[in-house]
Amino acid sequence: MKYVDAFTDISVADVKVDLMRTAYDNDRAFLNSLDPRVVLLWTVLFMIVPWLFYDPLPLAVMLAAAFVLAALSQVSKYLLALLLFGQVTNVGFFIVVVPLVGGVARALGYVGDNAGGVAEAARTGDLGVFADVFSIVTAAVGEGVHTAMTSQEVGIDAVGAVIPFFLKLTIISVISLAVFSAMSPQKLSKGMLRLGVPRQLTFAIAYGYRMMPLLVEEYHALINSFRLRSKVPEKTGVLKWRYFYYLLKLSIKAFYPLIFNVAKRSRVTVEAMETKGFSHSLGNPESRALRTEGMMVRTRDVSFVFGSLLFVAALWVFL
Amino acid sequence: MSHNSIVVEDLTFRYPGGDEPVLRDANLTIEPGEFTAVVGGNGSGKTTLCKTFNGLIPHFFEGTFDGSVTVAGTDTRESDVAELSKTVGYVFQDFENQLVQETVRDDVEFAPLNHGLEDYAERATRALETVGLDHLDDRFVWELSGGQQHLVALAGVLAMDPDFVFVDEPAAQLDPHNARETYEQLRRLHEAEDKTIIVIEHHSEFIADYCEEMVLVSDGGVAWKEPVEVGLNRLEDLLAHDIHPPQVTGIADDLPADTGTLPDGRYPVTVEEATTAFPSATPPETRPAADGGAATARGDADAGVASTGDRDALVTLAEVGHGYPTLREGYNRVLDGLDLELYRGDRVALVGANGAGKSTLLRLITGLESPDDGTVTVLGRDTSETLPEQLADDTVYIHQNPEEMFVEDTVRKDVAYYLENRDASDVDERVDEILEYLDLEHLADRDGRLMSLGQQRRASLGIGLATDPTVVLLDEPTGSLDLQSRREVTGMLRKAESRVETVVVASHDLQLVAGWADRVIVMGAGEVLADAPPVEVFADPDLLAATGLRQPQVVELSERVGVDPPALTADAMVETLSGTTESDALADGGVGGEPSSGGRDER
Numbered sequence: 001m002k003y004v005d006a007f008t009d010i011s012v013a014d015v016k017v018d019l020m021r022t023a024y025d026n027d028r029a030f031l032n033s034l035d036p037r038v039v040l041l042w043t044v045l046f047m048i049v050p051w052l053f054y055d056p057l058p059l060a061v062m063l064a065a066a067f068v069l070a071a072l073s074q075v076s077k078y079l080l081a082l083l084l085f086g087q088v089t090n091v092g093f094f095i096v097v098v099p100l101v102g103g104v105a106r107a108l109g110y111v112g113d114n115a116g117g118v119a120e121a122a123r124t125g126d127l128g129v130f131a132d133v134f135s136i137v138t139a140a141v142g143e144g145v146h147t148a149m150t151s152q153e154v155g156i157d158a159v160g161a162v163i164p165f166f167l168k169l170t171i172i173s174v175i176s177l178a179v180f181s182a183m184s185p186q187k188l189s190k191g192m193l194r195l196g197v198p199r200q201l202t203f204a205i206a207y208g209y210r211m212m213p214l215l216v217e218e219y220h221a222l223i224n225s226f227r228l229r230s231k232v233p234e235k236t237g238v239l240k241w242r243y244f245y246y247l248l249k250l251s252i253k254a255f256y257p258l259i260f261n262v263a264k265r266s267r268v269t270v271e272a273m274e275t276k277g278f279s280h281s282l283g284n285p286e287s288r289a290l291r292t293e294g295m296m297v298r299t300r301d302v303s304f305v306f307g308s309l310l311f312v313a314a315l316w317v318f319l
Numbered sequence: 320m321s322h323n324s325i326v327v328e329d330l331t332f333r334y335p336g337g338d339e340p341v342l343r344d345a346n347l348t349i350e351p352g353e354f355t356a357v358v359g360g361n362g363s364g365k366t367t368l369c370k371t372f373n374g375l376i377p378h379f380f381e382g383t384f385d386g387s388v389t390v391a392g393t394d395t396r397e398s399d400v401a402e403l404s405k406t407v408g409y410v411f412q413d414f415e416n417q418l419v420q421e422t423v424r425d426d427v428e429f430a431p432l433n434h435g436l437e438d439y440a441e442r443a444t445r446a447l448e449t450v451g452l453d454h455l456d457d458r459f460v461w462e463l464s465g466g467q468q469h470l471v472a473l474a475g476v477l478a479m480d481p482d483f484v485f486v487d488e489p490a491a492q493l494d495p496h497n498a499r500e501t502y503e504q505l506r507r508l509h510e511a512e513d514k515t516i517i518v519i520e521h522h523s524e525f526i527a528d529y530c531e532e533m534v535l536v537s538d539g540g541v542a543w544k545e546p547v548e549v550g551l552n553r554l555e556d557l558l559a560h561d562i563h564p565p566q567v568t569g570i571a572d573d574l575p576a577d578t579g580t581l582p583d584g585r586y587p588v589t590v591e592e593a594t595t596a597f598p599s600a601t602p603p604e605t606r607p608a609a610d611g612g613a614a615t616a617r618g619d620a621d622a623g624v625a626s627t628g629d630r631d632a633l634v635t636l637a638e639v640g641h642g643y644p645t646l647r648e649g650y651n652r653v654l655d656g657l658d659l660e661l662y663r664g665d666r667v668a669l670v671g672a673n674g675a676g677k678s679t680l681l682r683l684i685t686g687l688e689s690p691d692d693g694t695v696t697v698l699g700r701d702t703s704e705t706l707p708e709q710l711a712d713d714t715v716y717i718h719q720n721p722e723e724m725f726v727e728d729t730v731r732k733d734v735a736y737y738l739e740n741r742d743a744s745d746v747d748e749r750v751d752e753i754l755e756y757l758d759l760e761h762l763a764d765r766d767g768r769l770m771s772l773g774q775q776r777r778a779s780l781g782i783g784l785a786t787d788p789t790v791v792l793l794d795e796p797t798g799s800l801d802l803q804s805r806r807e808v809t810g811m812l813r814k815a816e817s818r819v820e821t822v823v824v825a826s827h828d829l830q831l832v833a834g835w836a837d838r839v840i841v842m843g844a845g846e847v848l849a850d851a852p853p854v855e856v857f858a859d860p861d862l863l864a865a866t867g868l869r870q871p872q873v874v875e876l877s878e879r880v881g882v883d884p885p886a887l888t889a890d891a892m893v894e895t896l897s898g899t900t901e902s903d904a905l906a907d908g909g910v911g912g913e914p915s916s917g918g919r920d921e922r
Contacts, residue, residue: 018643024421024459027647064625097398185421210421213461221723224687228716229726229737229786232708260768263723265416272417274379276475277401277433286435289805 015078016216019132022076022181023209029182030072036183036191038301042308043179049312050168058315059167065311068176073182075174083177087170091159099148107144111136128231194292199282211262218261222254323370323391323482325349325407327541330386332367332376340383341367343539351482354509354516356526356547359536360560361543361771365519366412368536369485371395372517376402391482401434408476410469412487417472423447423463424456427474446477448502449512462646464673466497470504477508484508485517490525494673494827496568496867498522502529524565524872527551527588535560551588566830566872566889567593573893590872594879597896632660633698633790633821634684640692640845641679653679655845657693661790661821662787666812668832668853669825671842672867677825678719680842681792684823686710698789710736715783721775725767730759730778733767734785749785757781757811773807780811790821797828809835829871833857833887841866854884 011137031039053059070080114136121129180188189202227250234243273279281287333340341364349355359365365457370376374395377384391406411417420426427446431439447453448468455463460471469489476484486505490498506529508514519528526533526547533550535542537560543550551557554572557564564572571579571586571593579597580586636659642652650845653676661667669677681694682688686707695702698713718724727733734753738746754760757777762770767778776796783791796812797805804882805828812835816822826832832839832853837854841849843866849856856862857874870878873892877885884890 013643124803155637186425206420206421209459210419213459214415218723221718221720222726225718226726227656227707227722228685228711229740229782231740231742232706232710253726257768260766261722262385265413266414268411268413269419271375271379272409272411273419274375274400275373275404276419276430277404280401281433281435284433284435286437287433290432290435290437290439 009099012220017077019216020213022074022079023212024184025074026182026184029074030253031179031182032073032184033070033300034304035100035295035297036187037194037295038297038305039183040191040195042305043175046175046308047172048170053168053315055319056163056164058169058319059164059171061315061319062312063174066171066178070174070178071248072159073178075177075181078293079177079181083170083173087166091163091166094159094162095152095155098158099151102151102154103144103146103148106147107140110140110232112145114139128163140154144214177263184231190292193288199288203278213257214265216260219254219258222257222261224252226254323351325483326387326388326389327368327371328389330368330371330388331383331539332371332385333383334380335382337382341539342371344386345536345539347534347541347544349483349515349517351515352513353532354505355531355532355544356518356520356530357534357536357558358520358523358526358557358562360562361773363536363560364539365536367539368489369487369517369519370409372483372485373407373409374398375409383889404430404481405434405479406481407483407485408479408481409485409507410472410476410486410489412491414469414472414492415465415900418460418468420460422456423452423458423460423471423474426460426471427456430475430479433655439478442475442478442480443605446474449477450474456663464497465493466500468675469493469497469501469590471903473501473504481514483515483517487519488516488521490520490522494867495829495869496672496827498525505529521562523551523557523563523568523588527565527568541550546839548585548588552585555584557809565589567876570873570876570889570892570896571596572800573889575897579896590875590879593876597876597880610644634661635659635696636680636683636690636693637696638693639683639690639695641676641683641688652845653692654683657846659840659847659850661823663820665821666835666837667821667823667824667835668839669823669842670827670839670856670866672834672866673849675842675866676845677842678686678794680717681794681823681825684790684792685714687716687718699733702879705838710874711772711786713788714790714792715786715788716792717783717794717796721772721779722768724779724782725775728766729764730754730767730770730781731763733778734759734781735781737786752913753781753785756814757784777811778809780815784815784818788819791815791819793822793824793826795826795828796824797831805831823830829857829868833871833874853887857887858885 001074050062053062067080118129118132118136121132183191185206189206192205193199193202230246230250233246236243325348327345330342330345331340332342345364345368347368358621359371367376370380371388372390372395374390376382377396378400384396390398390403393403393406395403418426420429423445424447427443428439431442436442443456444453447456449835450473452467452470454476455467460468463471469492473484473486484505486501489501489505495500502525505516505518509516518530520530530547532544533547533555534544535550535556542556543553545553551564551568554564554568561622562757563569565588567590568586568588574597579593581592583595587596601831636657639654639657639659640652641654642650645651653674657676657680659680664856669680671677679688683690683702684696684697686697686702686709689695689703697710702710725733727736731750731754735746735750743749754763757780759774759777759781762774762778767775770778773898780793780796793812796808809831812822812824824831824836836853839849839851839853840847841856841862848858848866849862857870860870860878873889874885874887877883877892880896882892882895886895
């Protein structure tokens, strides 16, 4: 199995543990020590703040700050890498696509300009039409390639135009990653419950957190089950693309049995919830009060909010 | 009729959409302070009956409900599930899905919080202390072992301080060691906390050891309720419902009349009772001869193992080390410097405590995981250099949880999946053949996930055999099966042997191991602790105890009554004992040590 090192179980196990750590191991995370309501409100606030800036520089500084926060929240390095990869390729995409679209448009335009003559020739049955078509297409491709090669600057300009947009998106993504991976599910649902979010939803979040590791295990087992009964493509192709395509197909197929198995599990869970008095808790103010007691806004919460606002104000004024 | 009892009167219940009532005129009274086992065959309605106690029926499953169920004076129809659950706690068979919060303490506090009880924290603490889990209260539930999860579910029930604790098949999903721990726990609750305990149980040996009363559910009705010693002696009733009496009771029944009974005329139900009831196998003066016989037997066994050296190893593990990263405890090394060779024709049983690395070992052989250190060679191929898909040409791994093997929506498609993926020529014929071979034809068009566990096991073996393997790896094939299904699995293993060269079974089920394997590998501390024929392994109680296993009753009994080497199956024991009984008569006539060795020869 050496030649698929990136996909061996060892690394899968590592990734699993890293993601688990992100989601569940938040004892030392900075944001987890704050009052959950404050963190939730702060998050909403900072979903908006980046949109008030237009220059790349303050946005870049803000992004750096967001990364510091993510580091303090022990966000999975795999998740961050995935996020960055997504954003960078998105930006890179523009450098390729803008000239390409320009070239294609140019070539199509050229074909359009000359199509009239070809149609005329075809109607009169002139055999020279084939030669004409050939020369028109060649010329069109030439024009297109020329445009694509020479319009790099247009592409870069386009990127320049979208960079602030991507920066804003990235800041928001990193902040929400940091917040949701730093706060323990209990705290999160506690905070939301106190803010008036219905109990059904807060429970669903907590339950989702509880089930996720099981689902990951089950999904992995199902993929393994598929692998042991499938055949790998004999020719793996360039960069083993056939092999990876095969793995991709399996990983999509495995969702189907996964959903069935989950549905089966939930039957028992629903019964158990009933015996544990879940439906009683829905309209029960005492239960809600007990669940949300012990939350307190302290100096550190206030200073965190004001500190970050001051930081943003400083960016506004000085940059 | 006591005010605090559960009373079921003339209860008839039909699930919505069902044609037949599941319960018919059931009548039952459970008094406070009982420790009661509910038994019955698959589909007899015992779980349905028990779900009426806490109101899941008729409040959650709304069917046709006639008659009445009264819990501590309250008619269940006039209350609701949450309210009734304060009196009747329910631990589900599928307890893992009963845990709905992510940490232990949160889950135990869940019910008291839902009811808005201010002392929820103290309640949780008390419940966790009762089951001995207070040191784990901040753990994530999925990081716990099966046994611990079961205790969390139990603690979650105890947090509401119910009078009745109802546990659905505790031994089904737990290994024997943990199942026994759970029963010890239930006994403590019963004795120290005065709880009334009700269990659904297939394993009559647990019933004999722990329960006081026994209820047989048959065809939707309650056939009888008797004290355990009496109930377990109604062998015909039990066998008619696929419930196997304890091994010792079965042996007593097979012995000639007048032997093997207790003074009051009934058969023994525990090893303890059997020791007094059964004739001693070896008169003390013949002891040396018996030991000599044992030595010979062991000598044979050693010779058997030695002769395997001439054969080619199909699977070789050399200095294998392997482990996993974990969230809380860092890298957990499961196997460490393990050496093992498996040969053609081996019937290998892997035994060991939970976490001893049995499943890891099997997965290494499939190539799904490559060892961190050392090499694993399967049929001449190094698993680190070979894709699991390629190794699967010759080996098959049958998952502990059959559900993970069902990837299609019918059994037929599942069995055919491998063949079709490999462009086999005569897929339909081969699938038909396998389905017929394992008696799966009538299930062929059903979804595997919706069948009973016994049927699922059979189907998963069918999926495995369709690959025409050389090496079959089975992970816990008898886990959570009732005894009838377990016998079927043993039968299947025998059938499978005629088609494959080596079968490796990881199992906690020592009765299966005793009756089937010819080579037992005991795993512990990351390596092989013992590799010997079953007789030797079972004769070493220290080794078994160290690995969290327990001797089968028949082996324990052999020791107590002096059968040496120990009998491994009930039949062998019956032969030995009846041989001895006859020879005892002879011995009275004056012949000394001869007869007992005669008895042994019969084996």
